[in-house]
Amino acid sequence: MSKGTLFDKVWDLHTVGTLPSGQTQLLIGLHLIHEVTSPQAFAMLRERGLKVLFPERTIATVDHIVPTTNQARPFADTLAEEMMQALEHNCQENGITFHNIGSGNQGIVHVIAPEQGLTQPGMTIACGDSHTSTHGAFGAIAFGIGTSQVRDVLASQTLALSKLKVRKIEVNGTLQPGVYAKDVILHIIRTLGVKGGVGYAYEYAGTTFEQMNMEERMTVCNMSIEGGARCGYINPDQVTYEYLKGRDFAPKGTDWEKAIAWWESIKSDADAEYDDVVVFDAAEIPPTVTWGITPGQGIGVNQFVPSAEQLAEEDRQIAQEAYTYMDLAPGQPIQGTKVDVCFIGSCTNGRISDLREAAKVAKGRQVAEGVKAFVVPGSERVKQQAEAEGLDKIFQAAGFEWREAGCSMCLAMNPDKLQGQQLSASSSNRNFKGRQGSASGRTLLMSPAMVAAAAVKGEVFDVRELF
């Protein structure tokens, strides 16, 4: 059992008691909700005659269903409009703050909470969304829950949970130019597997993460779930505090000093004990691209689609499924694979620094003929900032479409979808069959700079050659 880690400390501080089942009743410090996984939870609450216990600890936004072109109400999609109205009604009825479209604060739930300073070290954070792990970048214990659990948090501000084990993932050294946080996490998942993290919280440690800014750390923690780990975190440090200082909900005045002292106290101890430790060398991580139908099926951009014999026995069956679905043959180089659609956005890579990196590649170049490329900022604030910096102009001049904030083609619940067998280069987090809106659509995951490179070349391309 782990001891003295941030996970242990935060868990203990939030423990309300032990339930008869042996599970812990854990207090949730911050609850985030969106339109997809909350309406049924409010309905369950009503059915049982329960009220929201701490309405001031729940924050709502709308992200999954929002159109990124025409956002006028009512939405053209009547089902989406119905979900929107349900959320508006539920928030109003229960006194919950809702960051609606046009408020200047709307966006993907995992983008807006950090940018407003809602996400802070030492918190427990839950949301009916598996990428809640993102918030672990601040040294919070943050994880996704299902709708019945959303109900539980609304009703009691607590959850019934069993404690996780803690695996320390240490990455040391400096990343090569053209290699990003996204490549680091794709590399980790590729190595440890998509089920490697089941039962664990991942603590990311080492000099590579220490050198990363907060947005890069969020990209890493975001995809913990793709490695099977329900949450992932990085101990807070000066970088964390500097990011937080002055944000809307960050502690102010004398509270700020108190907060730093408390945040320092919840960090993993130098002699903390872990259930497992894995070490990587940053210098060995290449720009990484997925070729298959799970985020663990990744390879370096200069590598070849692996043959079944090159894979561990247990990975062969899913590889066979992937060759067929992706229409990629073993031994084929991934570089040079023609792309149809390029998507830059999502809670993994839809933040301002992601757009800046992609814009650097797009600047002065043109989207290849026949390729549809579009950029969806992660939030209204990201969009505004990007426009202030002129990034929208750079993208548009290069032939990218510039859209409104939302989840968009990360999961294609809005009108942005792949058609037929189209192949997309995507900065999102999941390459599951059918994920981007077409039952036969294909997704290659990569960093935003690599997506921009694919857009201008019309094929998978090593972004390092464009610098």
Place this chain on the structure above:
Amino acid sequence: MVSEVKAVSGSGISLVGDDIDTDRIIPARFLRCVTFDGLGEHVFADDRTALKGKHAFDQPQYQGAKVLVVNRNFGCGSSREHAPQAIAKWGIQALVGESFAEIFFGNCVAMGIPCVTADSTTVKQLQEIIAANPQAAVTVNLETMQVQCGNFSAPISIGEGAKNMFVSGTWDACGQLVAHTDQIQATAAKLPYLSWSKVAVG
């Protein structure tokens, strides 16, 4: 409303393959809804369309099945409870697999649907037995921690906490959680950040 789940018995159905994710269980376009009603008919929608009637969930011999047997990392991906809800609304009451993704497992507990694990040999044998004899009753017994079908019987596992919740009928945690308001308030009072980070606007 809460009831004890000590054993589930009924005919079986198998899905062979690892890493069957929630997007496959219920594609995102079916999440455009404000209730879980009607999800059962869309379970595995795209896989079923692709297999043109040959998907297990469409085959006549498996209609009415209650126990779903799967391989590794079943239910990985998103937190959508729509996935287990769709499976349950189709008729499944218990799952046996080599392993389950955690959020999926937690969702199933909250719905009163046990997901038990067994070693890969057991799972393969069960899948073969079901294929050979779709009508045979498969029994998942949480008291004896055995899965049984005809003469075949093998041990199963599930976390102690989850097992207790099923057997004692306390899998719906909501009632227990709300009963502890005083302790909840006391724990909240000790957390410094609740006072310095008022999250509600205005």
